[in-house]
Amino acid sequence: MSTKHEVITEPGAEVDVACAKCSGKTAHVPLVQVHVQGSEGDSNYSVDWSDYHQIVKCLGCRALSYRIVGSNSEEYYHDENDVCVYPESEKLYPPRVEGVKGLGDEKFYLPPKVKQIYEETQIALSVQAPVLAAIGLRALLETVCKEKEAEGGDLFKKIDSLVDKRILTPAGAKILHKIRTLGNAAAHEVKPHTEGQLALAMDIVEHLLKDVYILPKQAEAEFEGDA
Numbered sequence: 001m002s003t004k005h006e007v008i009t010e011p012g013a014e015v016d017v018a019c020a021k022c023s024g025k026t027a028h029v030p031l032v033q034v035h036v037q038g039s040e041g042d043s044n045y046s047v048d049w050s051d052y053h054q055i056v057k058c059l060g061c062r063a064l065s066y067r068i069v070g071s072n073s074e075e076y077y078h079d080e081n082d083v084c085v086y087p088e089s090e091k092l093y094p095p096r097v098e099g100v101k102g103l104g105d106e107k108f109y110l111p112p113k114v115k116q117i118y119e120e121t122q123i124a125l126s127v128q129a130p131v132l133a134a135i136g137l138r139a140l141l142e143t144v145c146k147e148k149e150a151e152g153g154d155l156f157k158k159i160d161s162l163v164d165k166r167i168l169t170p171a172g173a174k175i176l177h178k179i180r181t182l183g184n185a186a187a188h189e190v191k192p193h194t195e196g197q198l199a200l201a202m203d204i205v206e207h208l209l210k211d212v213y214i215l216p217k218q219a220e221a222e223f224e225g226d227a
């Protein structure tokens with residue numbers, strides 16, 4: 001096996017990458033990169049690969065990420081003109097889901113237990129662990145219900161009791177019941193959900209966390225002393 005490292009300090013060409021802070025894909029520029037080329041085998045048969053390890057900067061929010069993009073001699077297909085194409089695979093650190101922004105620094109307004117489960121659920125979602133992400137979403141609902149002293153023997157009744165306490169709107173409760181059943185199916189039937197379903201569910205839960213914890217605290221801080 002042989003590998004070759006080449007350090008490239010010139011900024012690279014712009015690429016569209018899912019940003020962890022901005023919503024969706026944004027233009028990023030590689031600030032510095034290391035090109036790693038490797039080969040395994042002999043003169044008759046060898047497997048070759050080429051990876052670029054890049055420190056990329058988002059041109060929107062300026063956040064830095066680590067990106068590995070590469071291809072190898074074993075994964076290819078022929079396009080409509082019968083030209084051999086080697087598709088590139090991409091890995092991003094910290095991991096993220098395209099279009100999911102997360103609560104960012106606002107998560108520091110959450111009670112410690114809620115914050116911990118929120119962060120773990122976000123990790124499960126971003127590393128494509130859909131069963132754990134769905135269970136995490138359900139656990140988040142359970143924790144919010146407990147923290148807000150919701151009444152009832154099961155999560156169904158607890159969510160409805162948050163409507164009686166005017167913490168949730170009836171429309172909000174209806175959506176949360178959908179997430180409740182989502183976590184149910186994941187925990188008991190180990191049934192994974194699609195990334196799209198889970199990203200939407202996370203978005204809804206983030207709105208709940210904003211309404212219940214974040215906005216009241218921000219309002220308190222901004223309008224301190226106002227009658």
Ligand SMILES: [Zn+2]
Nearest residue numbers: 019022058061
């Ligand atoms: Zn960005």
